[in-house]
Amino acid sequence: MTSRPEFYRFHNGDKAKLPFAATEYAARLAGLRRIMAAAGVDAVVLSSMHNIAYYSGFLYCSFGRPYGLVVTASDDVTISAGIDAGQPWRRCHGDNITYTDWQRDNYWRAILSVTGAGGVIGFEADHLTLVQKDKLESFLTPSRLVDLSAQTMRQRMHKSPAEIALIRHGAQVADVGGYAIRDAVREGAREIDVAMAGRDAMEAEIAKRFPDAEYRDTWVWFQSGLNTDGAHNPVTARALQRGDILSLNTFPMISGYYTALERTLFVGEVDDASLAIWQANVAAHEYGMSLLKPGASCAEVTQKINDFFAGRDLLQYRTFGYGHSFGVLSHYYGREAGLELREDVDTVLEPGMVISMEPMLTIGADQPGAGGYREHDILVITEDGNENITGYPYGPDFNVVG
Numbered sequence: 296m297t298s299r300p301e302f303y304r305f306h307n308g309d310k311a312k313l314p315f316a317a318t319e320y321a322a323r324l325a326g327l328r329r330i331m332a333a334a335g336v337d338a339v340v341l342s343s344m345h346n347i348a349y350y351s352g353f354l355y356c357s358f359g360r361p362y363g364l365v366v367t368a369s370d371d372v373t374i375s376a377g378i379d380a381g382q383p384w385r386r387c388h389g390d391n392i393t394y395t396d397w398q399r400d401n402y403w404r405a406i407l408s409v410t411g412a413g414g415v416i417g418f419e420a421d422h423l424t425l426v427q428k429d430k431l432e433s434f435l436t437p438s439r440l441v442d443l444s445a446q447t448m449r450q451r452m453h454k455s456p457a458e459i460a461l462i463r464h465g466a467q468v469a470d471v472g473g474y475a476i477r478d479a480v481r482e483g484a485r486e487i488d489v490a491m492a493g494r495d496a497m498e499a500e501i502a503k504r505f506p507d508a509e510y511r512d513t514w515v516w517f518q519s520g521l522n523t524d525g526a527h528n529p530v531t532a533r534a535l536q537r538g539d540i541l542s543l544n545t546f547p548m549i550s551g552y553y554t555a556l557e558r559t560l561f562v563g564e565v566d567d568a569s570l571a572i573w574q575a576n577v578a579a580h581e582y583g584m585s586l587l588k589p590g591a592s593c594a595e596v597t598q599k600i601n602d603f604f605a606g607r608d609l610l611q612y613r614t615f616g617y618g619h620s621f622g623v624l625s626h627y628y629g630r631e632a633g634l635e636l637r638e639d640v641d642t643v644l645e646p647g648m649v650i651s652m653e654p655m656l657t658i659g660a661d662q663p664g665a666g667g668y669r670e671h672d673i674l675v676i677t678e679d680g681n682e683n684i685t686g687y688p689y690g691p692d693f694n695v696v697g
Contacts (some may be wrong), residue, residue, distance in 0.1 A: 299395065299397045300395060301394065301395060301397075301398070301401045301404045301405070302392050302393060302394040302395060302401055302404060302405035302408065303392070303393055303395070304384075304390075304391065304392055304393065305377075305380060305381050305384065305391075305393045306381065306384045306391070307380060307381025307384065307385070308381055308384075308385055309385070310384075310385055311385040311386050311507070312507040313352040313386065313387075313388060313550075314352055314461065314508070314549070314550035314551075314552070315352065315457050315458075315461075316457070317388060319455060319457050320350065320351065320352060320388035320389075321388075322455070323349060323350050323450070324350055324366060324371055326450050327339065327350060327366055327447065327450065328366070328368060330443060330446045330447065330450065331366070331368075331417060331443075334417065334441050334443065334446070335415055335439075335441070336415050336416065336417040336441050336443070337367065337368075337410070337411075337414035337415045337416070338365060338366065338367045338409070338410040338411075338414055338415075338416055338417070339365070339366045339416070339417035339418070339443055340363055340364075340365055340406055340410065340416060340417070340418050340431065340435075341363060341364040341365075341366070341418075341419060341447075342361065342362070342363055342418070342419055342422050342423050342427070343419050343421075343422040343628065343629065344357075344362075344551070344623075344625075344628040344629060345451070345551070345623045345624060345625075345628055345629030345630075346364070346419060346422075346447055346451075346623075347362060347363070347364040347373065348550075348551040348623050349447075349451055349551075349622075349623045350364055350366065350371065350388075351364050351371065351373050351387045351388050351389060352386060352387055352388050352550075353373050353375075353383050353386050353387035353388075353391075354386075354509075354550065354551040355375065355379075355383070356379070358378075360376040360378070360396075360402075361374075361376075361402045361427065362374060362375055362376070362383075363402070363406055365406055365409040365410055367409065367410070370389070370390065370409060371388070371389035371390065372389060372390040372391065372392055372409050373387045373389065373390070373391045373392070374391075374392050374394060374402060374405050374406055375391060375392075375393055375394070376393070376394060376396070376402075377393050377394065377395050377396060379393075380393075386509070392405045392408070392409070393405075400430060400434065403430050403431070403433075403434035403435070404434065406434070406435070407434050407435055410435055412435060412436050413435075413436055413437070413438055414435070414437060414438060415437060415438055415439045415440075415441060416431065416435055416437040416439075416440055416441070417440075417441045417442075417443040418431065418440060418441070418442065418443065419442070419443065419444040419447070420442035420444055421444040422444065445633070448631050448632070448633055449633060451622050451623065451631055452620055452622075452631050452633060452634045452642075452648060453645070453647050453648065454621075454622060454647050454648065454649050454675075455647075458552075458622065458649075459647070459649065459675055461549060461550070461552055462552060462554060462621055462622070462649055462673070462675075462684070463675075463684050464504055464505075464549065465547050465549050465552055465553070465554030466554050466556070466673050466684040466685050466686070467684075467686065468497050468500045468501055468504070468547040468549070468554070469497070469545045469546070469547050469554050469555055469556035469685070469687075470556060470685065470686045470687040471496050471497055471500045472493040472494065472496050472497040472500075472515065472545035472547065472556065473493070473543055473545050473556045473558060473687040474496075474687065475492045475493045475495075475496035475497075476489055476490075476492060476493040476515070476517060476543050476545065477543070477560070477694070477696050478492070479492040479493070480535065480541065480560065480562060480696045480697040481535065481562075481697045482535055482536060482537050482562060482563065482697060483534050483535065484534065484535050484697075485531075485532045485533065485534050485535075486517050486518065486519055486522070486530045486531050486532065486533050486535075487530050487531070487532050489517045489535075490515040490516070490517040490530045491515075493515040493517065493543075493545050494513060494514060494515045494545075497513050497515075497545060497547045498510060498513050500547075501513065501547055501549055505549060505550070508549065508550055509550070511548065512548035512625060513546065513547045513548045514546050514548075514626075515530070515544060515545050515546065516528065516529065516530060516542070516544040516546075517530055517541070517542070517543060517544065518530070518541065518542040518544070518667070519533055519535050519536075519539045519540070519541050519542075519562075520533065520536070520539050520540065520666070521660055521665075521666075522542075523540050523541065523542040523666045523667035523668075524657050524659075524660075524666065524667045525614075525657075525667065526542075526544075526557075526614070526615065526655060526667070526669060527626070535562050535697070536562065537562050537563040537564065537697075538561065538562060538563060538564055538565070538566065539561065539562040540559065540560075540561055540565075540569060540665075540666035540667070540668075541559070541560040541561065541562060542557065542558075542559060542560075542667055542669060543556070543557065543558040543559075543560055544556070544557045544671075545557075546626070548625065551623045551625070552621075552622060552623060553621060553622075553623075553624045553625055553626075554621060554673060555651065555671055555673070556671060556685060556687055557653060557669050557670065557671030558669075558670060558671070558687065558689055558694055559573055559576070559668045559669060559670060559689075559694060560694040560695070560696055561691075561694070561695045561696075562696070562697045563695070563696075563697050564695065565691060565695050566663075566664075568663035568664035569663075569664040569665075569666065570691060571664065572609075572656060572658060572664040572668055573668050573690075573691060574690075574691070575604075575607055575609055575656070576654055576655070576656050576668040576669070576670060577670060577689060577690045577691075578603075579600055579603050579604060579654040580652060580653075580654050580670040580672070580689065582599075582600065582603055583596065583600050583617055583618070583636075583652040583654060584652045584672060584674060584681070584683065586599055586600070587618075587644060587650060587652060587674050587676060587680075587681045588644065588676070588679070588680050588681065589643075589644055589645055589646055589676060589677075589678065589679070589680075590643060590644065591643070591644050592640075592641050592642065592643045592644070593634065593635060593636050593637060593640040593641065593642050593643075593644070594637070594638055594639070594640055594641050596617070596636050596644075597616065597617055597636050597637055597638050597640075598638065600617050600636075600654060601613070601638075604654075604656075609656055612656040612657055612658055613654070613655065613656060614655055614656075614657045614667075615655065616635050616636050616637040616640075617636035617637075617652060617653060617654050618635070618636040618650050618651040618652045618653050619631070619634065619635045619636070619650065619651055620633075620634035620635070620648065620649060620650055621649040621650070621651065621673060622649065634648060634650060636650070636652075644676050645676060646676050646677055646678050647675075647676065648675075648676045649673065649674070649675050649676070650673075650674055650676065651671055651672065651673055651674070652670075652671070652672055652674060653669060653670065653671035653672075654669070654670065655667060655668060655669040656668045656669075670689045670690075671685075672685040672689075673685050
């Protein structure tokens with residue numbers, strides 16, 4: 296009887312064109328190895344979609360199976376499931392090992408073949424489950440475990456010129472989706488119909504700009520009326536009515552990189568109470584963007600916008616932080632929580648960081664001006680201020696439509 300392998304290398308076809316040049320991934324890996332050396336780590340086992348994509352270019356599709364990237368002083372090897380065949384090899388920087396499912400835990404046997412046993416192992420404590428951590432310890436028998444999730448996050452927070460160029464494309468694609476949504480807004484249209492118009496326009500634009508990429512995950516949240524009260528409320532089949540408040544949210548995904556455009560709109564007309572709230576939120580948005588400069592801390596920016604809203608008796612309607620970092624992230628993986636505009640984040644803004652400004656006010660359904668008001672722009676922190684890379688206009692002059 297022929298024995299079946301626990302893992303093997305299936306390097307099927309030639310390497311595909313990745314989102315970035317090989318030199319970009321080499322620089323990221325060099326940064327990771329500096330982190331490892333400082334922490335006394337022999338090998339790091341990355342398990343999250345965002346870190347694996349950041350350091351290797353490979354964005355996995357889990358479907359309940361574990362994936363990994365093992366980095367040592369000399370090697371970088373993605374670990375993928377047999378169901379994906381050669382695609383992970385083609386779409387990663389470095390080596391790839393395929394594990395089989397003929398027996399349980401071949402994933403960890405494949406990892407062990409790279410790390411060896413008994414070493415100091417780095418891992419992501421904010422991603423590895425308790426079950427998988429137990430298996431790591433059982434198979435790799437590390438002499439010590441070191442959580443590197445915070446250090447890798449800090450590395451990802453500082454964007455390279457190549458990353459900023461891709462994010463700039465993403466912001467422009469988000470604008471394309473925004474204009475398509477604006478054109479689709481009319482009385483009687485359903486949220487889902489308007490959302491699909493924006494999504495389709497963005498996917499076509501991404502394929503035009505990045506003909507060698509993989510395409511997945513681009514989406515739209517288009518909300519109306521009561522459904523605007525939450526920033527992440529799913530799309531429904533509700534039909535738009537005249538006077539409705541709308542929330543336009545476009546999210547193009549380019550090789551794991553997230554960008555966004557978010558705008559308040561109204562169908563046909565806007566009443567006086569709603570207009571006053573909308574204008575106040577726009578003013579906070581403009582004030583907040585003016586605060587995003589090198590040397591400012593996230594907490595300081597947050598407090599100043601809080602004071603702005605408090606002076607207008609609106610702070611009680613704020614629902615979440617005022618902005619966040621951009622890069623490899625999505626609505627179901629990844630987040631650079633160390634760069635968010637919140638009271639409890641003391642990170643100081645530096646050139647090369649990319650951050651949003653997105654104040655939101657939610658007024659309850661029993662009050663005048665009911666609904667959720669949100670504007671969202673993406674800003675690159677420069678040496679002396681910021682550059683706004685979002686182009687779609689905000690405010691009542693452009694966004695009372697249909």
